Amino acid sequence: MAESESSLVAAAEPSLKSLRQWQRLSPIALLYFTVNLFRVIFGNVAYLAPTIILLYQGMKNQPLLSLAILLGIALVLLTGALLSYYMYKFRVIGDTVEIRSGVIKKKQLNLPFSRIQNVRLLQPLYYRLTNHVCLQLDTAGSNQQEAKLVALQQHLAQQLQQEIHALHQTTNAAEVTEDNAEANTPVKADEQLLNQRSIGDLVIHGISNNRVWLMLGLAAPFLNLITKVVTDQLEKLGLDLMQWFDPEQQSWLWIGMAALALTLMVMFLLTLISIGASVLSYYGFTLVRSGERYIRRCGLLTRHEVSMKLARLQWVALKQDWLDRLLGRCNVRFEQINAPMNSMQPGAEQGKIMVPSVQQQEAFQLLADAQPGQQLTTTPFQHVNWRFLARQLLLLWLPIAIASQWLLRPDHPELATLGLLPLAWLAAMVLLRWRRWGYAMDQEFIYIRKGLIGIDYYSAPVFKVQQVKLKQNWLLRRAGLCHIQLVFASGALDVPFIPKQHGQLMLNYCLHQAQSSGKSWM
């Protein structure tokens, strides 16, 4: 194996040598920077929305001026992209990647291969023609350590990736060599297929993980405008929508039916969009295991490949919301180090691997492969104390109930009575939330269960804990309870309202495991 590695590295030498000098990226990166800037700006449209609405009126009054301003903004953006491009230089020298970047705040990053946790190749659509990729290097620890080589020739990028992996392999002889010949082939010889998603699964994922609702909420301020445009268009087609809903001309039954039909149609459209997005980002999803590494490949336009060393896995989460529950599916998430803000990648935010909408059986299989010793399915869960319920009801439910009844009862008694319905629903949700909260621990793992209608499960090996916290206020102290928090590299897991001696014991045990196991968390 050692021989094949050295020959691999040797083969990579000649062309990688060309990266030893400080150099700019290929000009195609300009596109990337521009797209990125636009994405940063329009990705934050949610925050900008109120401003835009405020400005909208002004823009209508002063079309020329606003056009000039918009052009000005576009110009600034383009200049920004150009400057970013010119300031960005990199080289690969020895076993270190060095990047100089930054327009106003200059940065120099020195990244030794040994510190790199994860290498990802990303190919946006506009890189396909010139065969470039964006190479993303993830590291542990602080945010500043994340590096991107924005535009590299694909073969160079693959060689670099190989070299980085090879270095890790020489330090860890047990690992199997990996063949990175072609990112697009579904499964290679030494890879074991763990899971793949069919179009049908992705359609289900689109339905159950509908994020379009959020967009609809954002569009609410413009609803008036949209309605006007739509009705105008329909009128041109000879359809008078207003007439349908006019109680003078139509019966109430008809109006009800029309409203229902319209709602259904809108929902149908939204679901279609969501399905489209799901297929777009997860098309051809495969999760394979290559030695001690998980590799996920998917994407219709931009094909993403994410690989994760199993040793780096912090916890596995099985996540299910109410629609998932209805459809009998759940999302399996393999979470590793919380690498700070990467570009929004479907299913791979922050280097995590998500397997969309799998059936329960598949979920447990995946879990068993990733964490052989866990007993999530057989472990009995303990409930958190009923005082959890008391807090939620006292601090959330009661104020809402009193306020709504007090405001509505005198003037609209029937509305107040009707309001009891959502109140009852809310109380039921609180009750459900309490029933769902559960925790369990065995020699190796801590398990947490939570959720409302759907259920989320977390399974984390306790020796990987980074830090532990115990919290108590005087009410909890009197009741002999506490909250605990276990911090992992992938985030924090909380267990509230548990008996003090349980909490203490769990923390003592986790600390002991972390300190005495001698195993690395990554």
Place this chain on the structure above:
Amino acid sequence: MDTSTFSNLSIDETRLPDIEQLDWQPLSPKYMLINLRINLIGTLLLTAIWAALLFQPFWTISPHLEPLILWIGTGLTLLGLLFSVHGRCADPCKAYALREHDVSFQSGLFFRKSVTQPILRIQHIELKRGPIERRIGLATLQVFSAGGVMHTFEIPGLPLSTAKSLRQFILQHKDTRNHG
């Protein structure tokens, strides 16, 4: 409630090192004093600002705004005072503890919180000293783990020599060195 879930742990539970029996060390008394002073001076400054705004001779404030500034200002001052008093009472609760393999810090008057950081999991360590801390010879020890910035472990108000020896202890620790 029973502890049946834990019965299959391999180690005798009662013999695990217990986070309840830590040997808590107080912070420097200077820290409490300076904290109180900073809080009070801050409150005073805040009060001075709104009072100056109200009583300056340069321009007149509309009669609608005047009571508003007065009320909001008084409210802010009161909040500042309350904050100072709370700080005065809460600061003595802050303490740190060192064991062979971890550091702990506890804080909070009403909501008591204790954080324990295994030394093995420490990524890097920083001594932070602001201008005021430098003048009175104090330092803040910051410890970073892979848990992320949100969970940075911090001990404020340490005498510089203590902070330095703590840092030395952690850096020299075999766990840190093996971790590489």
